Amino acid sequence: xxxxxLNCGSMCPLGRRLLTGEGGWMAPAHLCCHCLLxxxxxxxxxxxxxxxxxxxxxxxxxxxxxxxxxxxxLQISETALHQIRELGFDPRDVRHIVPTHLDLDHAxxxxxxxxxxxxxxxxxxxxxxxxxxxxxxxxxVPRQWAHGPKWVSHGLEGDKWFGMESVRALQGTDDDxxxxxxxxxxxxxxxxxxxxxxxxxxxxxxxxxxxxxxxADPTCPIGLQFFQWLLAMDNRKRLANQRRxxxxxxxxxxxxxxxxxxxxxxxxxxxSAASYRASHPFEFEDDMHQTAA
Numbered sequence: 001x002x003x004x005x006l007n008c009g010s011m012c013p014l015g016r017r018l019l020t021g022e023g024g025w026m027a028p029a030h031l032c033c034h035c036l037l038x039x040x041x042x043x044x045x046x047x048x049x050x051x052x053x054x055x056x057x058x059x060x061x062x063x064x065x066x067x068x069x070x071x072x073x074l075q076i077s078e079t080a081l082h083q084i085r086e087l088g089f090d091p092r093d094v095r096h097i098v099p100t101h102l103d104l105d106h107a108x109x110x111x112x113x114x115x116x117x118x119x120x121x122x123x124x125x126x127x128x129x130x131x132x133x134x135x136x137x138x139x140x141v142p143r144q145w146a147h148g149p150k151w152v153s154h155g156l157e158g159d160k161w162f163g164m165e166s167v168r169a170l171q172g173t174d175d176d177x178x179x180x181x182x183x184x185x186x187x188x189x190x191x192x193x194x195x196x197x198x199x200x201x202x203x204x205x206x207x208x209x210x211x212x213x214x215x216a217d218p219t220c221p222i223g224l225q226f227f228q229w230l231l232a233m234d235n236r237k238r239l240a241n242q243r244r245x246x247x248x249x250x251x252x253x254x255x256x257x258x259x260x261x262x263x264x265x266x267x268x269x270x271x272s273a274a275s276y277r278a279s280h281p282f283e284f285e286d287d288m289h290q291t292a293a
Contacts, residue, residue, distance in 0.1 A: 008050020
């Protein structure tokens with residue numbers, strides 16, 4: 001399966017040193033909204049949607065606190081809808097959308113694909129629709145699904161996958177796309193695992209924010225540590241899932257590549273690698289033939 005790595009929302013919060021570990025204290029940092037566009041057998045699959053065209057047109061609906069803290073660019077050129085068209089695809093061919101969760105910077109593009117099935121855990125859908133806490137009133141924007149999406153809710157059960165529990169295949173496609181429970185950041189947060197020609201890619205959403213958090217000796221700038229703690233609906237489960245992800249990387253790092261939603265370095269590395277493979281297809285075909293032999 002071919003994977004396109006998209007940035008569907010640049011954000012420039014102040015406090016670069018606190019958020020990246022380098023640069024000025026009040027300089028703007030750069031965070032991304034890393035989404036995946038998958039070329040499946042029955043159509044396109046979108047993992048996360050970032051900020052959508054309605055968010056660009058009506059930024060006030062995102063709320064003052066989000067705009068003041070995140071300082072999003074809000075450019076049409078960064079929306080998934082625009083980038084999919086630029087890649088030469090018909091947006092109507094997006095059959096499935098798998099948000100890692102329904103935070104406003106992950107679900108903003110849902111309304112740009114009203115024909116797609118939206119796959120979420122039932123606990124996440126319930127949290128987004130009821131918004132029962134102050135944090136959930138701030139993080140979920142009902143306008144983003146006011147059009148009445150085709151929700152497909154999933155339970156938190158399934159099989160084992162590389163030692164991870166309760167993993168289940170995406171319904172409605174025979175492509176290898178799996179839902180991996182990573183609750184904590186939100187009540188129904190999930191990771192999305194995709195089998196590619198180069199191995200498995202696991203999009204971890206907001207289960208972690210900084211690439212160093214997946215190292216054996218984890219590191220994270222203090223500003224991002226505080227931000228993750230502040231937004232977590234269950235911080236104990238969030239930290240437990242980070243430990244599970246570190247074990248997964250340590251044991252199966254040759255078979256599974258982990259990425260998060262907001263680390264621009266991860267996005268750049270994966271996007272560059274994908275572009276290189278696309279421009280050197282015969283080189284990788286030779287590698288696969290040699291491996292098979």
